[in-house]
Amino acid sequence: MTYYLRKLGFYVVALWAALTLNFFLPRWMPGDPVDLMIAKLAAKGPVSPEIRHSLELLLGTDSSRPIFLQYVDYLNNVAHGDLGVSVTYFPQTVSTTLADTLPWTIALMGIATIISFAIGILLGQLAGWKRGSWLDNLIPVTTMFQAVPYFWLALVLLYLLSSVAQIFPTGGGYDVNTVVPGFNLPFLRSAVYYGTLPALTIVLSSIAGWMLGMRNMMVSTLSEDYIVTAEAKGLTRRRIMTTYAARNAVLPSLAGFAITLGFVVSGSIITEQVFSYPGIGMTLMSAVQNSDYALMQGVFLVITISVLGANLLVDLLYAVIDPRTRARA
Amino acid sequence: MAALTDPAVVVESAVREKRRRRLSPKLVVGLVICGGITLFGIVGPFFVGDPQKVDNIGLTPPGSGHLLGTTQTGQDVFAQLAYATRGSLLIGLTVGLAALALAAIFGVIGAYAGGWVDEAFSLFSNVMLVLPGLPLMIVISSYVQNKGVWLVAGVLALTSWAGCARVLRAVTLSVRNRDYVAAARVSGERTWRILCVEILPNLVPILVSLFVFSVIGAILGEAGLAFIGLGASNSWTWGTMLFWAGNGLALRLGALWWFVPPGVLITLFGAGLAMINFSIDEIVNPKLRDQTRRTRRGWKASKEQIAVAEEATK
Numbered sequence: 001m002t003y004y005l006r007k008l009g010f011y012v013v014a015l016w017a018a019l020t021l022n023f024f025l026p027r028w029m030p031g032d033p034v035d036l037m038i039a040k041l042a043a044k045g046p047v048s049p050e051i052r053h054s055l056e057l058l059l060g061t062d063s064s065r066p067i068f069l070q071y072v073d074y075l076n077n078v079a080h081g082d083l084g085v086s087v088t089y090f091p092q093t094v095s096t097t098l099a100d101t102l103p104w105t106i107a108l109m110g111i112a113t114i115i116s117f118a119i120g121i122l123l124g125q126l127a128g129w130k131r132g133s134w135l136d137n138l139i140p141v142t143t144m145f146q147a148v149p150y151f152w153l154a155l156v157l158l159y160l161l162s163s164v165a166q167i168f169p170t171g172g173g174y175d176v177n178t179v180v181p182g183f184n185l186p187f188l189r190s191a192v193y194y195g196t197l198p199a200l201t202i203v204l205s206s207i208a209g210w211m212l213g214m215r216n217m218m219v220s221t222l223s224e225d226y227i228v229t230a231e232a233k234g235l236t237r238r239r240i241m242t243t244y245a246a247r248n249a250v251l252p253s254l255a256g257f258a259i260t261l262g263f264v265v266s267g268s269i270i271t272e273q274v275f276s277y278p279g280i281g282m283t284l285m286s287a288v289q290n291s292d293y294a295l296m297q298g299v300f301l302v303i304t305i306s307v308l309g310a311n312l313l314v315d316l317l318y319a320v321i322d323p324r325t326r327a328r329a
Numbered sequence: 330m331a332a333l334t335d336p337a338v339v340v341e342s343a344v345r346e347k348r349r350r351r352l353s354p355k356l357v358v359g360l361v362i363c364g365g366i367t368l369f370g371i372v373g374p375f376f377v378g379d380p381q382k383v384d385n386i387g388l389t390p391p392g393s394g395h396l397l398g399t400t401q402t403g404q405d406v407f408a409q410l411a412y413a414t415r416g417s418l419l420i421g422l423t424v425g426l427a428a429l430a431l432a433a434i435f436g437v438i439g440a441y442a443g444g445w446v447d448e449a450f451s452l453f454s455n456v457m458l459v460l461p462g463l464p465l466m467i468v469i470s471s472y473v474q475n476k477g478v479w480l481v482a483g484v485l486a487l488t489s490w491a492g493c494a495r496v497l498r499a500v501t502l503s504v505r506n507r508d509y510v511a512a513a514r515v516s517g518e519r520t521w522r523i524l525c526v527e528i529l530p531n532l533v534p535i536l537v538s539l540f541v542f543s544v545i546g547a548i549l550g551e552a553g554l555a556f557i558g559l560g561a562s563n564s565w566t567w568g569t570m571l572f573w574a575g576n577g578l579a580l581r582l583g584a585l586w587w588f589v590p591p592g593v594l595i596t597l598f599g600a601g602l603a604m605i606n607f608s609i610d611e612i613v614n615p616k617l618r619d620q621t622r623r624t625r626r627g628w629k630a631s632k633e634q635i636a637v638a639e640e641a642t643k
């Protein structure tokens with residue numbers, strides 16, 4: 001029980017740190033984002049005093065109130081889901097914009113990461129089991145893929161597979177001309193078709209890390225005494241590999257999975273930029289290009305909360321899989 | 330004495346000596362690649378023309394006069410590449426050192442001090458670890474309009490040290506509980522001396538490996554930031570080159586000589602550093618050392634012996 005409480009406490013602290021960072025960053029930075037935003041908003045429609053106040057709270061130029069009270073107001077607003085109004089998608093609020101784009105990112109990045117993890121762990125297991133085989137010798141080659149800048153690989157693949165070979169579409173989330181978003185078969189098929197190439201690039205660039213980590217753990221595990229015992233008992237090689245060695249070797253990779261989620265989200269920003277994919281990364285980039293600070297903060301907050309939530313989930317799962325973590329706490 | 334002059338023993342020890350000194354091929358390849366690129370970054374800019382110089386020969390393929398062709402505005406790609414290599418390596422080096430210093434402060438000192446200092450430091454680095462780095466970088470750098478190289482390097486260092494701190498903390502915890510550290514403490518050595526003289530040398534392999542990692546991370550991170558248009562203004566790095574190539578539709582116009590070289594250099598450099606890291610890992614953890622078929626053949630076991638051995642371990 002202490003383990004769960006400790007973990008929960010940690011994520012509460014992390015969330016608080018993210019919120020505080022979000023509150024203070026625009027206040028530390030030079031320039032006056034509120035006036036910039038109000039000017040842009042005014043060009044699109046009338047700006048009510050409430051919107052102005054909400055923006056001032058978010059970005060901080062309201063000098064009439066002490067900073068501590070501003071901070072309390074800000075936390076209160078965020079708790080009620082009020083993240084301000086977006087300039088880019090005016091008059092939509094930031095919250096609705098985020099609700100529209102988040103599912104795209106989660107679906108694409110989630111599926112791609114799970115595929116990459118599964119294949120990488122399987123190959124790493126085999127490479128560690130058969131030291132010095134062709135698969136094991138392949139590992140230094142796959143790290144090349146990790147050293148390739150992701151966006152460069154994605155652009156080259158995009159060029160080869162959609163401009164030269166024309167197998168995949170050049171960008172977007174679905175065919176906007178022929179299908180209507182919703183739960184219908186043509187839309188889902190179109191979304192899968194458009195998502196395949198981005199997912200492929202993510203898998204290619206991230207698989208090597210999983211493979212290498214799993215391979216190294218597998219090698220370390222294989223020299224444990226219980227493997228010798230299993231061999232002495234005359235168990236089949238397959239059983240030793242899967243239920244004795246791999247099962248224990250996979251634990252650090254699972255723990256690493258949580259940390260990777262942060263990189264996954266970061267990666268999604270660049271993926272979506274390359275493939276013009278309508279997810280949260282695109283939203284962040286258009287917010288940056290339009291100096292839409294409210295939207296930018298909202299996106300950062302949502303990204304942080306999703307990463308924290310996913311981390312918490314993995315931590316809790318990990319405690320179920322590996323009882324030692326609970327005992328140690 | 331007699332045993333030492335025995336020719337068989339002399340030969341054997343000489344062979345052993347030779348084998349011990351032989352560097353692993355991975356290390357050699359990695360060092361050659363990284364050394365070559367670093368040399369190019371240091372020396373290259375002295376021998377090439379002005380990378381900014383605009384000419385009316387836009388998008389010339391590689392050939393005489395322009396070794397790697399020209400960009401859309403007729404700038405020499407090779408000259409740009411030389412300056413970009415220097416810029417990227419500088420960023421990588423700065424960020425690597427800064428991140429390592431931060432990681433050492435928060436990881437080593439926290440773990441050595443123990444108690445609430447350790448709790449606070451490790452809480453802080455864990456929080457920094459779970460906050461997603463690139464979005465944070467984007468948010469910070471979008472508030473600043475004119476970004477210098479140092480600002481970009483600072484942002485990269487601030488968002489990348491936490492993982493290293495965690496590794497260092499774990500290693501320090503295991504080192505500090507060893508008997509010789511306790512002995513040093515009992516014999517009255519001062520804390521800084523224990524930290525710097527007793528503990529730090531044991532962390533050197535890990536530090537080198539973490540440094541190599543941070544350099545790769547920084548170069549890739551800078552390239553990513555520059556690619557989405559948030560790199561340092563008025564500077565040459567591999568990332569800004571790719572940004573301009575992307576902006577100039579280099580790929581769609583078929584100008585591969587403009588788009589490919591920076592990417593290839595990043596990849597080569599990253600792969601070289603990764604190979605260096607592999608061999609460091611193998612030094613630190615002997616279990617990971619290669620036992621390829623070639624090494625097994627080096628044991629001079631006959632085919633029958635290998636077959637017997639494999640039969641026995643099946």
